[in-house]
Amino acid sequence: MRLKLTLYITLLLLFSLSAKAAFILLPMEAEGQQNHLKAYGITYWALDKQYKVSWLLNYRGGSFLLPDAPEIRKECQIRGVTFEVLSDGKANSILDEISSPSQNMETVVLEKAPKIAVYTPKGKQPWDDAVTLVLTYAEIPFKAIYDEEVLSDALLLYDWLHLHHEDFTGQYGKFFGAYRNAPWYIEQKREAEALATKLGFRKVSEEKLAVANKIRDFVIGGGFMFAMCSATDSFDIALSAEGVDICEPMFDGDDSDANYQSRIDYNKSFAFKDFILERNPMVYEFSDIDMSRKRKVIPENDYFSLMEYSAKWDPIPSMLCQNHTQLIKGFMGQTTAFDSDRIKSSVLIMGENKSNGEARYIHGTRGKGMFTFYGGHDPEDYEHRVGDAPTVLDLHPNSPGYRLILNNVLFPAARKKKLKT
Secondary structure: OHHHHHHHHHHHHHHHHHHHOOEEEEOOOOOOOOOHHHHHHHHHHHHHOOOOEEEEEOOOOOEEEEEOOHHHHHHHHHHOOOOEEEOHHHHHHHHHHHHOOOOOOEEEEEOOOOOEEEEOOOOOOHHHOHHHHHHHHHOOOOEEEOHHHHHOOHHHHOOEEEEOOOOOOOOHHHOHHHHOOOHHHHHHHHHHHHHHHHOOOOOHHHHHHHHHHHHHHHHHOOOEEEEEOHHHHHHHHHHHOOOOOOOOHHHHOOOOOOOHHHHOOHHHOOOEOOOOEOOOOOOOOOEOOEOOOOOOOOHHHOEEEEOOOOOOOOHHHHHHOOOOOOEEEOOOOOOOOEEHHHEOOOOEEEEEEHHHOEEEEEEEEEOOEEEEEEOOOOOOOOOOOOOOOOOOHHHOOOOHHHHHHHHHHHHHHEOOOOOOO
């Protein structure tokens, strides 16, 4: 009887230890996850609760491994995220498989939930910007900031910054040709001028340059910056045109500098080189960086391919490209894609439509920090126009285009490793 009781207690202890050692896997392949986007939200939530999380690069679509806990299971069930409970032995077997030199996989430890800021004007709705929209949908907390906060050094409080669909050149998005008489354009111009005056600047272009320089310093100091659509090229153009007036009279009240193209300093830009600015104020374009007017792609065939990297040797681009498909449906924007000939050699092209000579998704470093530029406005709205109905992400919970955004959101959480190359 005593022997049976001892055996029972031993088995009970073993079961208890096994239960404590169990893990939860959030599978991320195409068929294994019912809501890819909210799975990122669960991962962020777990990090925020001080749980240790591992990102399993190239394993089942870039799955996440979390410790088993009742509150994590409950949160997955509430948010509709598929999860699997793994024994300690099964989890170790997966980690052993990933660590094998023969497998293009890697385990990346995520250490903390990054503090997120979204650069966006006050009063903007979530659907006005793809990043704000997907952060809200995935239930990842963020703080909306704008020029006043940036100029008062509030960026020091954050790890990751997204740039809203924005024009840093002071030309009001180059909407003058089509919308100069539209009430919303007139009001936005008035608000921008009032804000510039309040902050002590003569012109909106000068105020936006000061903001761009603060963001540049944020990245150089070690921050992570993500930009989409017109925030990408207009940011670089503003930096490169520092001290040069590139705005025509309808934008800032005086003439632009003569021969301003020759005074552009490409060394100051993050990603782009040798670009030619669009001088005509009636043309809805900043420069020849953007491919929108040069594209020869019909919507049905508009896709771009993600590059494949060695997860063990190149974990950074591997993290940023995790997905359940290598082929991503294209989408338009004011800045749809980047002319490959205008991208600096130091910048990594992670997604491209090679046949059209365009890059859609690029990454680089500046100082101690990093930046990612993603062309287009909304991954699930092919040709988003002013006044279009908002995208409902409940209809696109497995969007590969939106997954690229969320890869960037979690990227700063990764434990820093010494580079092998």
